Amino acid sequence: MIDVKNIHKQFDRQAILNGVSLSVKKGSIYGLLGSNGAGKTTLLNTISGVYRQDKGNVFIDQQPVFENLEIKEKMVFIPDTLYFFPQYTIDQTASFYKNMYSGWNEERYVALREVFGIDTSKKIHKLSKGMQRQVSFWLSLSAMPDILILDEPFDGLDPVMRKKIKNLLVQDVAEREMTIMISSHNLREVEDLCDHIGILHKGNLLLEKDIDDLKSDVHKVQLAFKHDTPSSLFSSMQLLYKEERGSVTLAIVRGDYDEVTAHFQNYDPVIYDILPLTLEEIFIYEMGDAGYAIKNILV
Amino acid sequence: MFDLDLRSRKPIYEQLVDKMKELIITDILKSDEQLPSVRTLAQQLTINPNTIQRAYRELEAEGYIYSIKGKGSFVSPASVKATSEKLNKVKEELVKLLSEAMYLGMTMEQLQQMLSEIEEAVKGGSNDD
Known part of the structure; x- marks a missing residue:
């Protein structure tokens, strides 16, 4: 559905995106993660056709996006800094959206009033930050987009509203096969929502994978032995990280769960724990590999 | 659910x-x-x-x-696979518990006595039906 091919983008001769390629399937929820200043927002702006890329292509349904009205009508982008027309009320903004989006669903707009419970005759710029976010979701979902692009979408929302909005998003994905792209720093937040993730760092995509494959591929292992730790313990393993904490060895290894377990059981450890990694741990590990490691600096 | x-x-x-x-x-x-x-x-x-x-x-x-x-x-209608999987799980649990019991000093005799008691109880239960 979304195909990004080798995109380059520069601002003031500073390269922000260095040949990013990714693809998102229809009906998928794609999480875009990355370090600060990695180029996430630039990438999302390019995919939604706000920016024109210097090199490369962005295709949605095999068509280039930039200045393509037909595609843009089926797509909604909620940026990290929201924009509403000054002095407009919710109702007035809704009627603007109605003119812009041919798929506008008035019934849904009315039905969602129940969910958000905000007076539609209020001026949007007088609402709080969190309420403005709610209004942007309200209007976006009423436009019935095929593609929804969200930049840090849950910022400023309380836990109840977050859950409500996630629930609405999931319903649209299940019923209409809506495609969602989300960028976020809150890894817990995207962990339960996304099925694919991509990690961006310094304008390059470090990795792109199915989230369940990613998690079942890497394990955290804790081992302890009665006697000395056998020297050949990790010889045939794909070891990513190792740490000795007293007599307990903590290691991060890559491989199939059953194979890893069988391998270590051979050495007959007294303590053996194998845990899948959280997305946060995967992120930190992958970033460390790319030279963005955590350094504890004393000040 | x-x-x-x-x-x-x-x-x-x-x-x-x-x-x-x-x-x-x-x-x-x-x-x-x-x-x-x-x-x-x-x-x-x-x-x-x-x-x-x-x-x-x-x-x-x-x-x-x-x-x-x-x-x-x-x-699917109750499959053999399902029961065998459950049995495997129970076995795993038993191994864990029995190892612990032996470590704490339980003897084979005590274990055997326990087993026969359990067998009795399970049989007795089915007789009541």
């Missing part, structure tokens, strides 16, 4: 598969009973529908459920 632990390290689809298996093995979900649709479950649990689809595919591949096109997914 059930809740998932979103904080757990276990991937959500694995949790789903395990929960479903448990419900099927314990007969809470009966043979030929219809499972909730992907859509309903996604909405109830607020999780990605693709994850649920994947879990259902896995369960079908393992023979726990079957699907009829246009109708949905259903629980």
